[in-house]
Amino acid sequence: MVKTDRTVSQGLWQGGLIVKLGFLGLGRMGSGMAARLLTVAPDLKVYNRSAAATRPLADRGATVAQSIADFGDCDLVFTMVADDSAERDLSLGSGGLAQTLPAGAIHVACSTISVDCARALDVAHRERGQSYLSMPVFGRPDAAAAGKLFLVAAGPVETFAAIAPYRERLGQRSFHLGERPEQANLVKLSGNYLIATVIESLGEAMALVEKGGIDRHAYLELLTGTLFDAPVYRNYGKLIADRQQRPAGFALPLAQKDLRLVMAAAEDLAVPLPFSGPLRDRFLQLAAQGHGDLDWSALGVGAAQAAGLPVVLGGDEREP
Structure with missing residues (x-):
C-alpha cells in the first residue's frame, strides 16, 4: 500500500491509502506501464481481452482478472486501450468500470481518445461518486517499459495529487493542465x-x-x-x-x-x-x-x- 498526498474521497480510501490497484489494456504500451506499477503494487490486478497478454505479468505475481466485474474492490484503475470504442466498452457499457467500481474509486484513462469520450467518462464516474482523470502519455513502448513517459493529465487536482506515487513509476515528468479531463485529451x-x-x-x-x-x-x-x-x-x-x-x-x-x-x-x-x-x-x-x-x-x-x-x-x- 502506498500513502498518497491526501485522501480523495470516501469508499475504499482509508487514511490516504490506496488499497487495491488495477490495470486494463495490455498492448505494447499498457504491458510496459503495468509492469512498472507491479513494482510498487505487488497485488496488481490486470485484465486484457486477449488473455495471452496477461501471462508475463501473471508470471511476475500479478492477479489476472477474468472480467471487469473483478475490479469491484479496486480503489484505483488505469486503462490503456486503442480507441474510443474499446474505452467505452470497458468503462461505460453494461457491467463496465463505471458500474463496477465502488464510490470513491479513481479511474485514470491513459488511452488516446476523443474529447467527447473523455467528457462521457467524466460524467459517468461523477454520477456514481467516483473520480476520473484523463492522463494520456507521450512516448513509445520502450519509454513505457523504462518509466520514461511524459504524462499529460487533466481533472480534479486532488486526484492528480493522490496518484503521485504511481505517476512517478510511469513517467519522467507529469503535467496537470486543467480541471476538465477532456483538456488532457x-x-x-x-x-x-x-x-x-x-x-x-x-x-x-x-x-x-x-x-x-x-x-x-x-x-x-x-x-x-x-x-x-x-x-x-x-x-x-x-x-x-x-x-x-x-x-x-x-x-x-x-x-x-x-x-x-x-x-x-x-x-x-x-x-x-x-x-x-x-x-x-x-x-x-x-x-x-x-x-x-x-x-x-x-x-x-x-x-x-x-x-x-x-x-x-x-x-x-x-x-x-
Whole structure:
C-alpha cells in the first residue's frame, strides 16, 4: 500500500491509502506501464481481452482478472486501450468500470481518445461518486517499459495529487493542465498532430536532399546537431533515414485515428488546421496500399517513395 498526498474521497480510501490497484489494456504500451506499477503494487490486478497478454505479468505475481466485474474492490484503475470504442466498452457499457467500481474509486484513462469520450467518462464516474482523470502519455513502448513517459493529465487536482506515487513509476515528468479531463485529451491529440507533421515534413526534406545527391544520414546529423536537436527529430529522423518501419511502436491505423480525432476537435472549436488535409491524404494512400502494420514513421518513407527514390514501403531495408 502506498500513502498518497491526501485522501480523495470516501469508499475504499482509508487514511490516504490506496488499497487495491488495477490495470486494463495490455498492448505494447499498457504491458510496459503495468509492469512498472507491479513494482510498487505487488497485488496488481490486470485484465486484457486477449488473455495471452496477461501471462508475463501473471508470471511476475500479478492477479489476472477474468472480467471487469473483478475490479469491484479496486480503489484505483488505469486503462490503456486503442480507441474510443474499446474505452467505452470497458468503462461505460453494461457491467463496465463505471458500474463496477465502488464510490470513491479513481479511474485514470491513459488511452488516446476523443474529447467527447473523455467528457462521457467524466460524467459517468461523477454520477456514481467516483473520480476520473484523463492522463494520456507521450512516448513509445520502450519509454513505457523504462518509466520514461511524459504524462499529460487533466481533472480534479486532488486526484492528480493522490496518484503521485504511481505517476512517478510511469513517467519522467507529469503535467496537470486543467480541471476538465477532456483538456488532457485535446493536448495529446494536438501533440500527435505535431509529431505527424514533423514526420511528414522531415521525410519530404530528406527526400529532397537525397535526390540532390546528399546522404540522408549525414543530413540528419546536420539537422539534429544544429537547429533541430530534439527527440522527435532524432528518433523519427533515424527511423526514416534507416527506412525502418517495423516493429510498429505506433501503428499507422492508430495515428490515422488520432488525425481524425484532432480534426473533429478543431472543427468543434473552429480552428483551421491547413496541414491536416495533406496528412489525411498520405494516411489514406498508405492504407490503400495495405500498410496497416507499419509504424507511422512510414509517413516519412512514403514521402521518399513519392519522390521516385528507390524505396520499398514495408521492406525494412536498413542501411548501416
